[in-house]
Amino acid sequence: MNQVIEAILNRRSVRSFTEKRISREELELITTAGKYGPSAVNRQGFQQTVIQNKELIAALAAAIPQYFESIKGEYSFYGADTLILLSDEADKPSGCQDCSCAAENIFLAAHSLGIGSVWINQFKNTCDKPDIRPLLTKAGVPENHTVWMGAALGYPAETPAPKEKTTQVKWCL
Amino acid sequence: MNQVIEAILNRRSVRSFTEKRISREELELITTAGKYGPSAVNRQGFQQTVIQNKELIAALAAAIPQYFESIKGEYSFYGADTLILLSDEADKPSGCQDCSCAAENIFLAAHSLGIGSVWINQFKNTCDKPDIRPLLTKAGVPENHTVWMGAALGYPAETPAPKEKTTQVKWCL
Numbered sequence: 001m002n003q004v005i006e007a008i009l010n011r012r013s014v015r016s017f018t019e020k021r022i023s024r025e026e027l028e029l030i031t032t033a034g035k036y037g038p039s040a041v042n043r044q045g046f047q048q049t050v051i052q053n054k055e056l057i058a059a060l061a062a063a064i065p066q067y068f069e070s071i072k073g074e075y076s077f078y079g080a081d082t083l084i085l086l087s088d089e090a091d092k093p094s095g096c097q098d099c100s101c102a103a104e105n106i107f108l109a110a111h112s113l114g115i116g117s118v119w120i121n122q123f124k125n126t127c128d129k130p131d132i133r134p135l136l137t138k139a140g141v142p143e144n145h146t147v148w149m150g151a152a153l154g155y156p157a158e159t160p161a162p163k164e165k166t167t168q169v170k171w172c173l
Numbered sequence: 174m175n176q177v178i179e180a181i182l183n184r185r186s187v188r189s190f191t192e193k194r195i196s197r198e199e200l201e202l203i204t205t206a207g208k209y210g211p212s213a214v215n216r217q218g219f220q221q222t223v224i225q226n227k228e229l230i231a232a233l234a235a236a237i238p239q240y241f242e243s244i245k246g247e248y249s250f251y252g253a254d255t256l257i258l259l260s261d262e263a264d265k266p267s268g269c270q271d272c273s274c275a276a277e278n279i280f281l282a283a284h285s286l287g288i289g290s291v292w293i294n295q296f297k298n299t300c301d302k303p304d305i306r307p308l309l310t311k312a313g314v315p316e317n318h319t320v321w322m323g324a325a326l327g328y329p330a331e332t333p334a335p336k337e338k339t340t341q342v343k344w345c346l
Contacts, residue, residue, distance in 0.1 A: 001202070003176040004285035008206045008278050024346075029174070033181045035338040037277060038292050047341040056345060094294070097322065100273030102340075104210060105181050108281070112177035119211050121267070140343035149270065165208040167275075168220040170313035172229060173197075 007112050012162070014116025015078045017154025022052070022082050026113055030153070031084065033109030037101030040094030046102060049085040049141050056139055057083055063131040064122050077120060080152035085123065085136070087145035099148035106151045116158075120150035180285050185335070187289025188251045190327025195225070195255050199286055203326070204257065206282035210274035213267030219275060222258040222314050229312055230256055236304040237295050250293060253325035258296065258309070260318035272321035279324045289331075293323035 001009075027050055034048050051057055057077065065071040077083060086103050088095030103119065110117045126132045127147040141147060174182075200223055207221050224230055230250065238244040250256060259276050261268030276292065283290045299305045300320040314320060 002285050004180040005202055005206055005282050007177040008282060009209050011209070013211060029178055031342045032338075033178055035340045035342070036182050036184070038186060038280065039340070040292075040294060042336065044338065044340045047343060049343045049345065051345045053345050096269045097273045100270045101277040104274040104277040107211065109178050109181060112175050119213075121213060139345040163215065165205075165217065167208045167212070167217045169204045169208070170220060170222045172222065172224045172226050172312040 007108055011107055011111040012160040013118040014156045014158060014160060015118050016156070016158040017079050017081060017116060018157045020081070020155040022115060022153060026115065027082065029113065030106055030109045030115070033105040034084070034102040037098065037105050039098045043092070043094070045092055046086060046088040046095065046098050047142065047145065048102065049087065049139050051083040051085065051139050052081065056135060060132070060135050063135060064126065066131070067126045067129065068122060077152040078118060079154065081154040083120070084151045084153065085139070085141060085147050086149050086151070087141050087147045089144055090146040095146060096148050103149055103151055110153055114155070115153055116156035117151050117153045120152050123147035123150055180281055184280055184284040185333040186291040187329045187331060187333060188291050189329070189331040190252050190254060190289060191330045193254070193328040195288060195326060195328070199288065200255065202286065203279055203282045203288070206278040207257070207275040210271065210278050212271045216265070216267070218265055219259060219261040219268065219271050220315065220318065221275065222260065222312050224256040224258065224312050225254065229308060233305070233308050236308060237299065239304070240299045240302065241295060250325040251291060252327065254327040256293070257324045257326065258312070258314060258320050259322050259324070260314050260320045262317055263319040268319060269321050276322055276324055283326055287328070288326055289329035290324050290326045293325050296320035296323055
C-alpha cells in the first residue's frame with residue numbers, strides 16, 4: 001500500500017489536542033492542500049479562513065452552544081489550536097462539494113504532518129445568526145459566504161482507535 | 174514535501190483515458206479509500222456503486238445529454254473504463270459532505286495508483302429522471318438514494334497541465 005492510501009486509511013478524527021502551536025509554514029502547506037481540491041467548472045470560489053487568534057476562537061466557541069442542545073457545558077472546539085473555516089457564496093450550487101473536498105485535503109495534509117484534526121459541523125446552520133456572523137466577519141469571512149464546515153486542528157493528545165467502516169460498496173462489473 | 178501533500182497538489186482532473194482495464198484489486202483499494210472519508214456523526218450511510226459494465230455505462234452516457242444543453246453530440250464519460258457513483262439517502266443532511274469527502278479520497282487514491290479520474294456532476298439533478306433511475310437501479314443504487322456525484326476513472330491518455338489555484342486564504346492570527 002502506498003503512502004497516500006495509507007494516510008487516507010490511517011487518518012482519524014482527533015478530538016483532544018496539546019497546546020503546541022501549529023507553525024505558519026505548516027498552515028501554508030495545509031491550506032495549499034485545501035486549494036488543490038477539485039472545484040466545479042474550476043470556479044474556485046471558496047475561501048479558507050485560518051483562525052489562530054485565541055480570543056476569537058474562544059468567542060466563537062462561547063457563541064455556539066446556545067444553538068445546539070447536544071452541546072452540554074463549556075465548548076472549545078476540543079481545545080484546538082487553529083480553526084480553518086471553509087466558505088463559499090451562499091447561492092453557489094457546488095459550494096458544499098468544493099468546500100468538502102478542500103476539507104478532506106486539509107485533514108489528510110494535516111495528518112501527513114502529524115497534526116490532528118476534526119470536522120466542525122456547527123457553522124453551516126449558525127453562520128448567519130446575530131451572535132456568530134460578526135465574529136466571522138472579524139475573522140475575514142465574506143458577508144455573503146455560507147460557512148459550510150470548519151476544521152479544528154492541533155497536535156494530537158490522543159490516538160483514536162480505528163473504527164470499523166461499514167459503508168456499502170456495490171459492484172456492477 | 175511529503176508524498177501525501179505531493180499527491181494532493183499533483184492530482185488533476187483527467188478527461189481522456191486509454192482502454193486499459195482497471196483491475197478489481199485496484200478498485201478494492203480505491204473504494205476502501207472512499208470508505209475512509211469522515212462521515213457526519215460517523216453515520217456512514219453512503220454507498221459507492223462501482224460500474225464497469227460497458228453496456229450500462231453506455232446506456233447512462235446516452236441518457237444524460239438530453240438534460241444538459243452544454244453537452245453537444247455524443248457523450249461517453251470521456252471514455253472512462255469505470256464509474257463510481259456516490260449516493261446517500263436523499264433526506265440525510267450531510268449526504269453531500271460525506272459523499273464529497275469520499276470522492277476526494279477516491280480521486281487521490283486513484284492518482285496514487287497512476288489512474289486518472291474526473292468528477293461527474295450530471296447525476297445530482299438527473300438521478301430521479303425516468304430515463305436515468307432504472308439504469309441506476311440496475312447498477313445497484315438504492316431507490317431512495319440521491320447520487321451526489323460520480324467519479325469517472327481510467328488510465329490517463331493525457332497529462333493535464335497544472336492550473337493556477339486562485340482560491341482565497343485569509344489569515345486571522
